[in-house]
Amino acid sequence: MKKLLKSLALCVLFLFITVCFQATTYGYEAGWEAVDEYNGLAPDLSECVNEGTNFQDAIASYGGYMGWWTSYGFADDNAWEEDFKEEIFGGTDDYYADNVNLVLFSGHGNRNGFYFGTFNDDPQLYYSEAKWGDHQDGLDWIIIDACEVLQPGGVPNVWNRWGWPVFRGLHYILGYSSITYDVNTRGRDFIKYAMEYGETVREAWRDATIISEDGTTAAYLRADNAISDTYNDHLRGFGHTSPDPVSPTILWYFWWSTNG
């Protein structure tokens, strides 16, 4: 009887280890890439990498118990443009940005894309090089914490830059239509509101931007179709999450000032 109990205890222990191992490997994944050092390609920043590590720490603190974990975090020279770029354009997003549920980029940007400090394989992720959500279990939400990526007007406008065909199952692009400042708290605050307080994705981004800025204009672009409901999206495990809007029929663009 004693031997039987001992063996059973061993079984339970193995099972526990296996489940834990699987939870950390196959739970909900996040990634981040951040650039402070631009190697002369643009002015250096100072808080982007801190924003990435704060984002990762917040995921561990507020989402670890729900199976959330950060599968990669690349800073400065290890942050590569091709990690966000579609395979057909020479990118490897299927291994990185499009292989996680949530990704944060922090660094320089403009209306055409966002910027890196190396030539892997070039310094700018141009909007036409992005197709997100098309990979199996691909990207749901991307935070592009950089200036003016979601600027609405001009030619081409925001729909024709970041709308279809970028959204291939992606739910949201969260970002700014105006300039934004170099702060290290926004990613962390987003995670806190989305995970600790169970806010929807759009509410968590709204609140994180209002707290961290004064006088800038934040924005998001989201996709929907007949079977999806991304308006009510929560980060997976923290409430209702919409099915992927694989072939979106409608895109919503929403922007607000972080002060009057």
Add this chain to the structure above:
Amino acid sequence: MKYRVKFINIVLIIVFLFVAAGNVLATETEKDKTLTKIPVITPASIEYKLLGSLPSVPSNLPTYKVLPKDLKKVEKEGDAVANALAFDIQKANKKSLDESGNKVQSLMLTDNAGKRLEYFSTGAVFYRDSEFLSEKSADVLKSLNKDEAGAKDLFATLGDSFLKGNKLSIPGLERKGVSFARAQAYDVNSKTVVEDKVTGAAVGYGVIVNQKNNIRGWGPGAKATIYYGANKQVTGYYNALRNLAVKDNKVAIQTPDQVVKKYMSYQEPKTLIKSATGEVKTILIDKVELVYYLASGAELQEEVKPNYLIQGRFVGTDDNGNTIETKFEWLEDAVL
């Protein structure tokens, strides 16, 4: 029985090893990040130009200490913000965070209607209801039957009255402007915007920290904003302004000239703004201003000191060789 148990163990070990092997194979597909292709760029010498005149400033200024907010007292006794918003603290669900990210305590209160009131130990307070900056909200301009200018006037008046009537106004608070939140829907098939509406208004305020010398606060914590919905109801309120007391009455400060010289001595362009600039060749300094930096309401800041805010433009070239100008802002310590 003895053998069956052993068999189960063996099966479990195989399952574990299978999962582990799968993970090893999965991680092997990752790239070698040490093969980074770093550009070889010889920094061009930057030409600095000071446009306009430097401000006259006092030779010394006070610094301030931040008086933290007692969240237990708020929970027990309530406060003016909860009263102004008719938010019943006693009936709300409460969740406290000992460390809201960065040595700041917070208290989140949620009522049965889903309204949220969040207090921070910095003194910041953040209220929002279900209509707060929502794309589903009714069109503000249509509901009020006003154009943007008319609606701005209305909300400016409402904002001022809200603060004054609820004793939330503080000395030095100044209205900065009114802006609108906007939602647009784009039909992918017809490639047309099928809905376009203004779903909320924000009345924004800044603060003059040192009224004697007319020096304003600057930064994410230098603001208070009231948000309105289509029915002129308050849907959100965020006030990051800290309660300050003079710490040191006279601290000697640098002259603007000293600070500009320091900025011009940098070999690389310095900015707080995350704008792609291209290669910067010329830096035009448009304005130098003495300010007090106020950190985010969710950030610990024990002391508020004067800083110089340097604003201007980077002139550079983009990938196609075109000249581009991008705005920059930079803070330098003003204290000697």
